[in-house]
Amino acid sequence: MLALRLVRGTRPVVQLRRLLVAAATAGVGFLLLCTLGYAVGHPDRSPASALRLLWCALPLAATVQFAVAVARTDPSVRPRPGLSAVGLGPARLTAVAAASTAVACTLGSAVALLLYLHLRGDLTGLPFDGAAAGLLAADRPVPLAAALTLLALPPAAATTAAGLALRPGRTDAPAPRGAERTLPSGLPWGVALVAVGLAAETYAARGGGSGLPLPGRFDGSPTGVLAGWVLTAIGLATAGPGIAHGCGRLLQAFRPGAVRLLAGRVLMDEAPRIGRPLGVVGAVLSGLIAAATVYASGPGTDAFGPLTGLGALLIVVCTTATLLTAALESRQYRARTTEALLRLGAPPTVLRTAALMRAGVLLAVFLPVTWLVGTLAALPLTG
Structure with a gap:
């Protein structure tokens, strides 16, 4: 009640x-x-x-x-x-x-x-x-x-x-002072999972069959490809916080000014919270790139069925909405910091510019990584 x-x-x-x-x-x-x-x-x-x-x-x-x-x-x-x-x-x-x-x-x-x-x-x-x-x-x-x-x-x-x-005593609280210099430990594990997933896809594709194991094309398709893509997706999601943390360091490189320093420090602090959903979105987009490449290269392949399209739409919409919700959660966590900066006389344009810098560097790094992983995932099935 x-x-x-x-x-x-x-x-x-x-x-x-x-x-x-x-x-x-x-x-x-x-x-x-x-x-x-x-x-x-x-x-x-x-x-x-x-x-x-x-x-x-x-x-x-x-x-x-x-x-x-x-x-x-x-x-x-x-x-x-x-x-x-x-x-x-x-x-x-x-x-x-x-x-x-x-x-x-x-x-x-x-x-x-x-x-x-x-x-x-x-x-x-x-x-x-x-x-x-x-x-x-x-x-x-x-x-x-x-x-x-x-x-x-x-x-x-x-x-x-x-x-x-949301259980009491969870470990998602903001990091203590100095801990945000610490690189998240999931980056090497994520890279290793991506490599294992791509290798599994290559091995499964050589074993026979063609196409992706989606509804309507199950028969004769290598189920190991789906397992390899799942490993790749888990790897990207695991490496997401580390990549976001590296983006924060990149913003602060080469004699940063006040705006770049603020954007980089905030991004490094938010990396554990926003990096994982961002990595999941990257994994989903890489899977879509791989699927589109395979279906475009196949002779006479049919379009996705309605149920397959509904499932793909749910995945894309839910993961994107999760990313936006995580960004809202990060904004709620740093609300007090934002209020303190405004009380100290920081112009609102500085905060908006820092936010645009964070979004820009994340897109500049994650989009090429997503495209590369999706292209590599499609190579075993198109070769």
Whole structure:
């Protein structure tokens, strides 16, 4: 009840972010139900059904990451003076954040079920009822237990991840003075994972098969390519904080002025918080570059199907929204520093210029890295 009151009493912008989480969960739930419909309609193609379910894991992970990012920026669960006196300590606020995430994701799963039944033709009286009856195996009954189990996956995963991310004693607080000279330790591990992933893709491509293991092109495709791309994505996400930290050092190189020094120091301090979602976005873009290169080079290849397009759209939108939410969280963390600089007489244009410098150097570094990894990932499949 307390979580519902806090959800209802927040600002419209916060409510919009929660609705976006519900919409993303609805998309993932619909993909899971479509996978179930394919399995019910094609009982003789269980390997293809399993691979379709494996493809749904990527949009699910992107949605969970977005839900956690929204929960971290929720002002209603932020510790404030006096809340502990009325029983709202850190542990209780973590439970409230998890409950708010569960409410939004459960709403999305319910919408997914209604949309699925409507497109099958089980719910009539509305436009487009039964429009996808053939695709969703409308001639067969829906296994209710399996459908509810699949729909429970996104809320359960997002709620658990939000509770773990916001638990008391977590290690995402700002670094102490002097620690931001310390290079994040994930950079060498990330580079190693990227190299292993590219090697796995090359080995799998030489083993036979062609194309990417996406829905509609599962049969005969090397499943090791997907495993290699996952390793590459994890590597880029792991190396993201280190790359962002290096960008901050680059801004401060060669006799920096006040603006470059401020931009570099802030970027180095924000690297652990914004670098990981930035690395995930880079991994997603590199995968899209590789997929577009492979499909463009293949003779007579078909375009992505509607469900594949929906899954790719969910991944891109959720990862981009997670990056923007992480940037908002970083802005909230440095709000006191910004106020102190303004009180000391710093012009607002200096702060805006520093922000543009941070964005520019991140784009200048991450875009070439993303293009290089995507091109290298496509070479084993196009050669």
